[in-house]
Amino acid sequence: NQVDMPVLFAAISAVFYGVGDVLGGVGVQRSSRNGAAISMAAVANITSVVFLTVFVSISPPEAVLLGDVLWPALAGLLMAITRPLLYEGMARGPITVFAPGFGLTMIAIPTVIGPLIGESLSLLEVLGVIFAIPAVVLLSSQDGLPKIEEILKSRVIGLSLLVGTNIGIAGIFTSQANPEAGQLPVLIILGMGVVVLTPVARIRSGSF
Secondary structure (H helix, E strand, O other): OOOOOOHHHHHHHHHHHHHHHHHHHHHHHHHHHHHHHHHHHHHHHHHHHHHHHHHHHOOOOOOOHHHHHHHHHHHHHHHHHHHHHHHHHHHHOOOOOOOHHHHHHHHHHHHHHHHOOOOOHHHHHHHHHHHHHHHHHHHHHHOOOOOOOHHHHHOHHHHHHHHHHHHHHHHHHHHHHHHHOOHHHHHHHHHHHHHHHHHHHHHHHHOH
């Protein structure tokens, strides 16, 4: 069913994305050295680029327009900044607060901006996002519901909102690429991460 495929892909990617985030956070925690989050993000991008280069060489894009390169490049630059922050947030924790916070923000941003770029939402879709808000609050509550002043002072929640906003905007940038470009836009996004993060990791930590 063509309608169900995006839902299936979203569920599968969310599982892999979530596992990858946790592993990144654990790696930063166990490393406990300066620049660990940046190095972790750089290695993750390098690994992904190697895999996707093979994939794109086997299944090349049908057509590539200028927008299929420029929009993913912008998304890649934004994600290069965001990925170390994501791993840092997962390492700093608690994960039960950070992950739901950036997850909700990540889905709320496209939901708000979507209608502005011509993607209308049904009433059920809007209700889904609204109902997600109390769900995230309940997931994030450890010893009771958080107070407003605690939310405003929390470095974890602030970081989760920043990460979620950046990922949401990067997702919108990526959506501007044409389907005919295949996996090339994703390769460009991850390639930008390699270009930006690898030298920064070297400078920040003194080694790679």
